[in-house]
Amino acid sequence: MPTRYVESSRLPTAWGVFDIHGFDDLEANKEHVVLTMGDVGDGEPVLARVHSECLTGDALFSLRCDCGNQLEAALKAIAEEGRGALFYLRQEGRGIGLLNKIRAYKLQDAGADTVEANEQLGFGADMRDYSVLKPMLEHLKIKQVRLMTNNPRKVAALESAGVAITERIPLRTDSNPHNEKYLQTKGSKLGHFFGH
Numbered sequence: 001m002p003t004r005y006v007e008s009s010r011l012p013t014a015w016g017v018f019d020i021h022g023f024d025d026l027e028a029n030k031e032h033v034v035l036t037m038g039d040v041g042d043g044e045p046v047l048a049r050v051h052s053e054c055l056t057g058d059a060l061f062s063l064r065c066d067c068g069n070q071l072e073a074a075l076k077a078i079a080e081e082g083r084g085a086l087f088y089l090r091q092e093g094r095g096i097g098l099l100n101k102i103r104a105y106k107l108q109d110a111g112a113d114t115v116e117a118n119e120q121l122g123f124g125a126d127m128r129d130y131s132v133l134k135p136m137l138e139h140l141k142i143k144q145v146r147l148m149t150n151n152p153r154k155v156a157a158l159e160s161a162g163v164a165i166t167e168r169i170p171l172r173t174d175s176n177p178h179n180e181k182y183l184q185t186k187g188s189k190l191g192h193f194f195g196h
């Protein structure tokens with residue numbers, strides 16, 4: 001059973017009330033959460049965001065990435081519609097974890113891009129596994145989504161979880177001097193979409 005999510009002072013209370021659902025991912029030994037608003041299990045397309053954990057961007061306001069701004073923009077869009085779901089997956093650092101992401105930042109400060117830094121640490125460019133989405137979507141009875149993302153892998157992941165993507169909604173936020181190269185590399189090397 002979901003319980004009420006109490007918004008932080010960073011989210012305007014005018015956005016309304018989200019429910020929070022917890023999911024145990026026993027295989028990966030992770031705990032994920034989903035914030036929902038409204039009736040998401042009625043079979044109609046659900047405005048949705050699959051967001052990967054980024055402690056530095058989401059909680060510590062780092063400008064090195066676009067994560068915090070995207071999280072806020074997605075919650076706002078859901079609140080404006082009064083219905084939707086935000087899947088917050090514990091896949092810190094594109095799946096390499098927080099400490100390795102910090103190591104990768106050091107390599108980026110020395111000139112590597114975000115993909116090269118992962119490779120220099122012995123990881124693939126993107127180590128995320130989205131298989132946990134299937135039981136979460138089934139539990140919430142979500143069958144169709146309008147997905148807020150620039151990432152083609154997330155579109156594929158949801159499709160393979162058996163969900164129809166009725167629309168992909170780009171989620172661009174303003175760049176800054178600290179994340180410009182990172183955003184460029186996501187476009188050139190990770191295939192992120194830039195437009196509709």
Ligand SMILES: Nc1nc2c(ncn2[C@@H]2O[C@H](COP(=O)(O)OP(=O)(O)OP(=O)(O)O)[C@@H](O)[C@H]2O)c(=O)[nH]1
Pocket residue numbers: 050051052053054055064065066067070091092093094095096101104105114118148149150151154171182192
């Ligand atoms: N390894 C690594 N991970 C990073 C770096 N910068 C941000 N991240 C992680 O990248 C992930 C970004 O997640 P999302 O914003 O959900 O996804 P995305 O792939 O950018 O796709 P969108 O849906 O278009 O935002 C988070 O897990 C961040 O911690 C980096 O330089 N190196």
